[in-house]
Amino acid sequence: MINIKKYAAIDIGSNAIRLLISNIIEQKGKPTLFKKSALVRVPIRLGADVFINQKISEENAQRMIDTMNAFKLLMKSHKVVAYKACATSAMREAENGAEIVNLIKKKAKIKVDVIDGEEEAAIIAATDLNSFIDQSKTYLYVDVGGGSTEFSVIHQGKTTASKSFKIGTVRLLNDMVQKETWQELQVWIKQNTKDFEKINLLGSGGNINKIFKISGRAIGKPLTYFYLTSYYNMLQSYSYEERITQLDLNQDRADVIIPATRIYLSAMKWSNAKYIYVPKIGLSDGIVKSIYFETVSSENLE
Template sequence: MKVRKFAAIDIGSNAVRLLIANVMEMDGLPPTFSKSSLVRVPIRLGTDVFLNGGVSDENAARLLESMQAFKLLMGVHKVEAYRACATSAMREASNGAELTKHIKKKTGVDISIIDGSDEAAIIANTDLQALIEGDKTYLYVDVGGGSTEFTVYSNGETVASRSFKIGTVRILNEMVKHDTWVEVEQWIKNATKDFDKISLIGSGGNINKIFKISGKKDGTPLSYKYLSSYYQFLMSFSYEERISILGLNQDRADVIIPAARIYLNAMKWSKALKIYVPKIGLSDGIVKGLYYSTIEGKKVDAE
């Protein structure tokens, strides 16, 4: 058995994450992936960018320090390869490109600013396809701080995909217009109108937290009724009470409500009665993409 280590850095609108994963290779068996370490730093870049157009000096310094720390951690873990991706906030930041150049100069960490389609393609590297049963239809919803990606799968194929600037940090800062909600509603209804018995697949830190709190076994879906009830339950507490009484982290206690709202609306507009919550995300897709690119490289060398 051989154990290899790969890392993913996800620079989101709500938080910055470092995932270090073990990949176990055994003769005659497919590789297995497991989490070795996960570090999450709540730098809310989206609040800077969506309100003021760029990353503030304070958060730019925090991001730089995070990358320095991540570089050291990857070295200690003896990571073979890594990829750093920045999403919605850095895409829209007026100083995004300048900041990535500065970080690379100071730390050596090379950050790619990716668009919504790239993000969806990376996530497709995860175990998402294994979850999709060939004869069923799903609406995959990945909620972030700055944007949400929607993808319709039917009979194992991608039918439609779209990224919208509806994210938890944008909603908190009242930056999502009514017209945008209407546009999302119409897109979902049009993309799913020809299908019956649609289920949602949800990804993102907030739906993962809700699923964990539910106590459901992995692979068991949450019902629309449960998610709606839990949303109302959360709404009955103040932000401070969600921290002190419910035990939510400060940077989770506010965004969890707009996230639940997005999932509930997606379920309502697609007429889905249940939502599956697999443990997948951008970081997982980055790790798998890195690993399989090394395998493909070996195949090319052998040829």
């Protein structure tokens, strides 16, 4: 006898907004299974508003409300029983962030929690990384977003250090990351990985998922530092338009993929990692698992 229910996670990032609907399959005497039922991504680049003008524009505020209304209808259609909506870097820093949260609550009946970088890292850590990693190895987990990147050192299955840095793809595109922030990240990575003889990277985020898919590597096989460097150099040899027309990248991916790759390569260089594994998990997966294990609050659909 199995019991199946559906939970949903909404991730309001700096580069896009995502809805993940997951089937939660409970079986007596067996571990609970989490299976993706639907994933929708809407490319609303809130970071371009906030990191330059400190507030979310009226146009993007309306697009968010329209998206949340659509997400609510999708959740109802899927018979979702509980959801959690989390907003990250861009909404954290927007002067009108609280106002937008209230508007979404009023017009779409969706409650949004604006979470800080440390809570974001903790929710991501709640994903079942243990099913992807070798317990005998040490990893640097890197989740690249539009406004910030979360880093965690995982040794023998346990997180030994975790920190969020304001280095994200949209910030880098707009030349808004100070040299000192890069230096602070370099020091943090070296300091927290120096005691381990061999480190592998775990890469999370839409850009590294796309690169992995393009590579044709089998699931579970890593990308090498050499491959990522070669791909990075190749990307830079194409114009933005050529990356869309010739490399078949979406327009909202064709620009951010370069700064994202730079972040992964920097993390590999400073940790002396030769390989990067791509488990294809992120904040949305962490939210669903956190709802199930009741480590975060969740909402019922109104």
